[in-house]
Amino acid sequence: MATIRDVAKLAGVSVATISRFLNKNGYVNEDTKLKVEQAIKTLQYEPNAIARGLAGRKTGTIALIFPDITNPFFAELARAVEDVARMYGYTVILCNSDNQADKEQTYIKVLKQRYVDGILFASYNLRSDDVEALKNEKIPLVMLDRAPRDASCSVVSSKHLEGAQMAVQHLMDVGCKKIAHIYGPQETVTGRERLIGYEQSVKHLPWYSPSLVEPGYFRVDGGMAAVENLMQRHPDIDGIFAGNDTMALGALKKLQRMGLHVPDQVALCGFDGIDLTLIVEPEITTVSQPIYDMGMLSTRLLIKKIEGDIKEEQTHLFDVKLITRGSTERKRNDE
Amino acid sequence: MATIRDVAKLAGVSVATISRFLNKNGYVNEDTKLKVEQAIKTLQYEPNAIARGLAGRKTGTIALIFPDITNPFFAELARAVEDVARMYGYTVILCNSDNQADKEQTYIKVLKQRYVDGILFASYNLRSDDVEALKNEKIPLVMLDRAPRDASCSVVSSKHLEGAQMAVQHLMDVGCKKIAHIYGPQETVTGRERLIGYEQSVKHLPWYSPSLVEPGYFRVDGGMAAVENLMQRHPDIDGIFAGNDTMALGALKKLQRMGLHVPDQVALCGFDGIDLTLIVEPEITTVSQPIYDMGMLSTRLLIKKIEGDIKEEQTHLFDVKLITRGSTERKRNDE
DNA sequence: AGAAAGTATGTAACCGGTTACACATTATTT
DNA sequence: AAATAATGTGTAACCGGTTACATACTTTCT
Structure with a gap:
């Protein structure tokens, strides 16, 4: 060479x-x-990029820390990040944290050692002092769908609360008279806000009961288990709002297995807008976030911070969109 | 610092x-x-890892070049690779090639500049001279599920041909009397071998016809379109072997939409063993490759080559396993 | 015309490690 | 007791770039 x-x-x-x-x-x-x-x-x-990195303290590398690439939501996000990064001449390092604080910490340490130019963070546990520490070391950071308590930093997210309300409203519009919610981990902003959105929408209604919500852990099996419990407690449930699409997929499967027709007996709505909602029959109505766009924007934002084009911290809130599909398309809109 | x-x-x-x-x-x-x-x-x-990299020409970085992280098969693979890499203190760079030769070439160039310690390759187009070039530069390489024509190099793959035969045999065992195949891109080893396996199994049977195969491009929509064409040509098809699970998912969806009962009217078998085969109802019978294990082994192999523990090129062929599920579980095994 | 600004290039220190080689001391052989 | 081997440490070159600073020549301004 x-x-x-x-x-x-x-x-x-x-x-x-x-x-x-x-x-x-x-x-x-x-x-x-x-x-x-x-x-x-x-x-x-x-x-030689390494020599350049050493001399110029800029390596052309960004890291993506998130729970699990196996989750389709994050896979799509990762794809967007890599696409944009490549366009700008950056390389992406993949970090699966499984939402474990110790893994996150280890990654941050390793990434510092490697002089990554910036970090895109979409895992749970980043603490405010971690954010501060990164700030002190001048390593740009963009958070996806979660903001640290005290520290200020750039955040890209979408309107979860509003989306949850749209979902519930839609289920009512198609005639549901008793709507349950399968919620995600309350340590997450997404899980929390969607639950709050549901509660705000229904708590004043006569049929509402706190036992209409059930955790599903953002997982398929969680969705299945939740449906089982919910239907046992309230056999007259005729609408389910799942806190994300993965749980909605589990819910659909369980409902079909129980011999309940979707959407005629139980209508179903998810959240996120991942492609998998299209591979089942019926296709699942969902509140979609512009996942790819979120990935693109957050990466662009990060790169701009790296290259000094942006100094101040920014927050971007994306709109969500209700996409109605088979799982809420009822033959007769009785009422 | x-x-x-x-x-x-x-x-x-x-x-x-x-x-x-x-x-x-x-x-x-x-x-x-x-x-x-x-x-x-x-x-x-x-x-400082960068300084180390420059002085010692070892960066603790491996690259994973594959078509698309959005594809669940590759997502699981990536997960395995990252897990093993982390255990050994390596960091993974993600490269989505979309099977485009120019992207692959660009990546290889960039990765060389960055002194990656090794490359894991699971994309289509690597040419023999590329393999030779990497060899000359002493950059270890492991190929996943594809081997270059002439050049020798380490390969990790599984028994596609045998698996295809298992799939067809199973469909016949559950009573199918006319089995179609949806095949994947013939530029890929996987697509090719599975098609050959199918043909070898059925070409001597009275009902066989070349019009029983249809391309599906390893995609959901491809699987759907293929089913449409196949059923139009041969309305009496009662078994379908899809060249991968993604196409099988598309096939299932289309069959259900056409009002055909799976498995009673048409039995269905996929290939790969991705988790998505479990989220639909019925769950899909599939010939599973040990995806995670393949990722682990190939990464270990690569790291051993990097660290000089292995000099010669190795080939590993994994066994595949038929996992029978609802999509071939017939009430009555008529015949 | 002389000062100031703009253009063009080279020297050498620096980024933060690794490592060949030299040297000194102590332990083991013969 | 001398020769040899093992242990312990330091010096300085090197990896391959970037960049502050010095220098010299043009061009423009007053």
Whole structure:
């Protein structure tokens, strides 16, 4: 592998000139440029990114810390992040935290050692002092769907509360008279806000009861178990709002297994808008977040912070959209 | 951030000693070790991975190049790779190639610049000379589910042909009398071998016809379209072997939409064993590859090659396993 | 015309580690 | 007791870039 000194020698100039040429900073004479270009070509020179990183303390690397790539929501997010990163010449390091605080901490330590230029964080447990620590070390950070308590930092999220209310309203619109909610982990902003949205929408209604909510842990099996419990307690439930699509998929499966027709006997609505809602029959109505867009925007935001185009912290709240599908499409809208 | 020289000064020794201590190579006196440990602790010293990479030409980074993280098969693979990598102190760079040769080439170039220690490759188009080039540059490579034509290199794959035969046999065992196949891209080893397995199993049977196969492009919509075409040509098809689970999911959806009962009217079998086969009703029978294990093994293999524990190229062929589920569980086994 | 600003390039220190080599001391062989 | 081996440590070059600073020549301004 040729080095910058080889190129300098061949072109008959100093390494500084080569560096200036490569980074397009400082003056380089047109004739010199030609000579340098020629030398680079003949030597097939590629600048060494590691050396660059050491000298310039910029590695062209960003890290994505999130619970689990196996979760389709995060997979789509990761895809968006990588696409944007590649466009800007950055490389993405993948970190599955499983929402475990110790893994997150280990990653942060390792990432610092590796001089990552910035971190995109979509896991649960980042504490305010971690955020502060990163800030002190001048490592840009963007949080996805969760904001630390005290510390200020850039956040990209969407309107969970409003989305939950849209979901419940839609279920009522198609004629549901007793709507249950399967909620996600209350340590998460998403799980919490969607539950609150549900409660605000229904707590004043005559049929409401606190026993109409059941945890589903954002998992398929959680959704299945929740349906079982709910239907046992309230056999007359005719609408279910699941706190995310994964749980909705579990709910659908369980309902079908119990011989209940969806949507005629029980209508079902999820949240997130992952593609999997389309592979089942009936397809699942869902409140969709623009996942890919969220990934794109947060990555762009991060890169802008890295490159100094943005100094202040920003918050972006995306709109959500109700997508009605088979799981709430009733033949007769009785009432 | 403290550097190795700071630590050396505080401990009253030279940088070489610190380095020897950290890397556990060379002699270091026990008393000295204590002093160094103390200094490291008080300064909260963390060695800089970039500097290490530059000096030692080892970055502790491996790259995973594959088509698309959004595909659940690759997501699970990525998870396995990251898990193993983390255990060994490596970091994973994510590269979505979309099976486009130019993206693959760009990635390889970038990865070389970044001194990745090794590459795990699961995309289509790697040419033999690319493999040779990497070999010349001493960058270890492990291929997943595809082997280059001429060049020799380490390969991890599973028994696709045998698996396809198992699938077809199983469909016949449950009483299917006319079995179609939805095949994947013929540029892929997986798509090709599974098709061949199907053909070898059925071509001698009286009902066989070349029009019983239809492409599905390894996609859900491809599976749906294929079912539509197949059923139009042969309304008496009573068994479908899909070349992967994604297409099987599409097939199931289409069949249900056409009002055909699965498994009683048409039995269905997929290939891969991704978790999604469990979220639909009925659950889909599939020939499962040990995806997570394949990811683990290939990563271990790569790391061993990186660390010089293995010199020669190795090939691992995993066994596949038929997992029977609702989509082939017929009430009456007529015949 | 002389000062100031702009253009062009080179030297050498620096980023933060690793490691070959030299040297000194202590332990083991013969 | 001398030769040899093992242990312990330091010096300084090196990995391959970036960049502050110095220098010199042009061009523009007053």
